[in-house]
Amino acid sequence: MLESLQFIYAPQIVNGLSIGVAVVLMALGLTIIFGLLDVINMSHGEFYAAGAFISVSLMAMGVSFWFCLLLVPMILVPIGFAMERLLIQKVFHYKDRHILTLLLTFGVAMVLEDAYKIIWGANPIKPSAPISGASELLGVMFPNYRLFLMGFGALLIFSVWALIYKTQLGAIVRASAFDKDMSSSLGIPVMRVYALTFALGVALAGLAGVLLAPIYSVFPTMGRDFILMAFSVVIVGGLGSIKGAVIAGILLTQLQSISSLYISPVWSDPLVFTVMVLVLMFKPSGLYGGMKNA
Amino acid sequence: MHNPQVKAIRFIELFLLSSALVLYIAGSIFEDTFFLRLATEALIFGGLAMSVDLLLGIVGLLSLGQAFYFGFGAYLSALVLKEISPSFFLAIGIVTLSSILLGWIASFIALRSKGVYFALITFGLAQVAAKVVYNTRSLGASDGMMGVPILQIWTPFGSIDTSHPGAFFLITLLTIGVLYAVLKYFLTTPMGSIWHAIRCNEDRLAYVGYKSKGPKQVAFILATVVAAVSGALYPMLRGFVSPELMFFSVSGNAVVTVVLGGVGTLIGPILGSVLLTSFKSIIGTWTVHHHIVIGIIFVVIVVSAPKGLAGLLAKYLGKNHTSKEGE
Numbered sequence: 004m005l006e007s008l009q010f011i012y013a014p015q016i017v018n019g020l021s022i023g024v025a026v027v028l029m030a031l032g033l034t035i036i037f038g039l040l041d042v043i044n045m046s047h048g049e050f051y052a053a054g055a056f057i058s059v060s061l062m063a064m065g066v067s068f069w070f071c072l073l074l075v076p077m078i079l080v081p082i083g084f085a086m087e088r089l090l091i092q093k094v095f096h097y098k099d100r101h102i103l104t105l106l107l108t109f110g111v112a113m114v115l116e117d118a119y120k121i122i123w124g125a126n127p128i129k130p131s132a133p134i135s136g137a138s139e140l141l142g143v144m145f146p147n148y149r150l151f152l153m154g155f156g157a158l159l160i161f162s163v164w165a166l167i168y169k170t171q172l173g174a175i176v177r178a179s180a181f182d183k184d185m186s187s188s189l190g191i192p193v194m195r196v197y198a199l200t201f202a203l204g205v206a207l208a209g210l211a212g213v214l215l216a217p218i219y220s221v222f223p224t225m226g227r228d229f230i231l232m233a234f235s236v237v238i239v240g241g242l243g244s245i246k247g248a249v250i251a252g253i254l255l256t257q258l259q260s261i262s263s264l265y266i267s268p269v270w271s272d273p274l275v276f277t278v279m280v281l282v283l284m285f286k287p288s289g290l291y292g293g294m295k296n297a
Numbered sequence: 298m299h300n301p302q303v304k305a306i307r308f309i310e311l312f313l314l315s316s317a318l319v320l321y322i323a324g325s326i327f328e329d330t331f332f333l334r335l336a337t338e339a340l341i342f343g344g345l346a347m348s349v350d351l352l353l354g355i356v357g358l359l360s361l362g363q364a365f366y367f368g369f370g371a372y373l374s375a376l377v378l379k380e381i382s383p384s385f386f387l388a389i390g391i392v393t394l395s396s397i398l399l400g401w402i403a404s405f406i407a408l409r410s411k412g413v414y415f416a417l418i419t420f421g422l423a424q425v426a427a428k429v430v431y432n433t434r435s436l437g438a439s440d441g442m443m444g445v446p447i448l449q450i451w452t453p454f455g456s457i458d459t460s461h462p463g464a465f466f467l468i469t470l471l472t473i474g475v476l477y478a479v480l481k482y483f484l485t486t487p488m489g490s491i492w493h494a495i496r497c498n499e500d501r502l503a504y505v506g507y508k509s510k511g512p513k514q515v516a517f518i519l520a521t522v523v524a525a526v527s528g529a530l531y532p533m534l535r536g537f538v539s540p541e542l543m544f545f546s547v548s549g550n551a552v553v554t555v556v557l558g559g560v561g562t563l564i565g566p567i568l569g570s571v572l573l574t575s576f577k578s579i580i581g582t583w584t585v586h587h588h589i590v591i592g593i594i595f596v597v598i599v600v601s602a603p604k605g606l607a608g609l610l611a612k613y614l615g616k617n618h619t620s621k622e623g624e
Contacts, residue, residue, distance in 0.1 A: 043416070090600060094603070099357070105413070106595075106599050107599045110553070113549075113588050114592035114593055116588065120586060121589070234420075242413075269428075270428075272428050273425050273429055273432070280406065280418060280421040280425060284409050287409070
């Protein structure tokens with residue numbers, strides 16, 4: 004009993020947690036973009052892939068992994084900013100902007116995915132882990148990189164939360180989301196704030212890509228597979244809620260990793276999606292719906 | 298009729314019907330298989346797109362999981378043809394009846410929410426279904442089901458079989474045509490007006506004394522039937538079904554088709570499907586990366602002409618019309 008707990012469950016839980024942290028990072032970007040801008044970003048997964056691909060290329064050029072962690076978001080911020088300004092704001096004033104922005108980002112995702120195939124090829128690339136070795140905890144070996152991923156991810160998630168809820172900048176962002184007209188009459192450049200918020204979400208997805216590249220391989224459709232999980236997390240947690248994304252992210256990835264022990268790995272995805280559908284049916288606002296009570 | 302939208306629809310209908318007949322005659326003379334089969338496939342996926350348009354363009358509900366019902370029809374039809382009897386009418390009949398039931402059940406789940414949540418719930422439902430089919434051994438799992446027999450279809454002009462590309466093209470054209478006519482008929486009924494009202498302002502409807510729940514359910518079930526019957530034709534054309542038919546890319550493609558052709562016109566999606574399929578086949582001869590081109594066109598259409606090709610045509614016809622009036 005104790006042995007199975009130690010050698011079977013503990014590694015599975017740690018694996019689940021390290022993926023959970025990355026999923027939360029993705030979901031965080033999605034939920035910020037929805038909570039503040041009312042945009043369902045279907046291309047979020049492709050920005051996650053962008054982060055992974057750019058880091059692979061940078062590392063091939065000799066840039067160290069640690070520098071990539073800084074450089075990739077810096078590359079993605081202007082791209083996200085430009086996309087919001089040039090495309091999303093074009094359809095932002097229509098009545099059915101929910102659907103139009105969803106369609107628009109869906110189109111962008113299509114273009115990006117094919118662009119990756121052209122630039123990097125369809126074959127998976129596997130970068131080596133920047134931290135090698137494993138540490139022993141309670142008699143079980145855990146890969147050091149996964150331990151780092153959990154610590155660093157938790158730090159990032161905390162920083163994003165603090166940025167939005169504890170700083171002046173965050174107050175400006177929340178004010179712009181809450182009342183666009185009032186904020187702009189107070190002199191806040193609302194449109195620029197929106198574009199920056201979108202860029203921040205996109206940069207977070209890219210960062211998740213850099214962090215997960217050494218664990219999974221990097222390939223053009225990687226975003227599509229991962230975004231489904233991130234969407235489920237955002238829905239279960241409540242669209243727009245940071246707290247919800249964190250809690251749901253950890254719950255769902257644990258559900259995924261524990262159920263793959265008990266049932267079979269092939270059934271863990273349908274299980275997660277079933278939870279998502281059930282939540283949508285009975286509590287569409289999720290566990291902690293709405294940015295306002297996050 | 299001076300309404301440019303109606304004129305545009307009429308124009309597209311005539312254009313599609315005449316090009317279908319030209320294709321059929323040319324295909325029969327040159328004994329072509331490839332283009333007739335391609336056109337058949339375009340019609341089948343056009344049917345799927347039409348079901349997306351019924352929900353999105355008429356009622357204002359974006360479904361991101363219509364491939365579920367399409368795949369359901371395809372799998373069920375393949376099962377009937379293989380296990381029970383290779384009969385066209387039996388397969389279509391069983392698919393129609395079961396999809397009414399499936400649509401009715403799914404509507405209770407999906408219609409609990411609207412807007413973005415409706416999009417996500419249909420997406421989630423389809424994901425679950427696709428994964429279940431993908432993992433089920435008895436449905437062929439990831440390999441799908443092969444060996445759907447060639448069937449004899451009884452018509453007043455004699456019996457024809459699905460291996461004949463021209464004949465099956467006509468059968469498909471007729472089936473999709475019937476689905477189109479049924480949907481168009483519904484639009485002329487009071488139910489059609491309520492759908493239109495739901496899209497414009499659902500909350501307001503309650504003040505005027507109408508319930509939106511029932512009509513929405515009818516639309517959802519109808520869309521399910523249209524998608525499933527279109528799907529039922531697929532194994533007859535290709536001889537196999539695969540779980541890819543239920544994947545998100547199929548649903549997504551249908552949405553792209555609708556937006557490209559023209560939201561809310563019902564005929565636009567068929568036009569979009571014909572154009573997209575021919576486009577893919579033309580570009581496909583020199584590059585595998587047709588998605589990038591289609592994606593760019595799609596993005597441009599969403600940003601600059603949200604009503605698609607039918608909308609552009611209506612705008613052009615409207616302009617012509619007013620300039621004549623002005624003379």
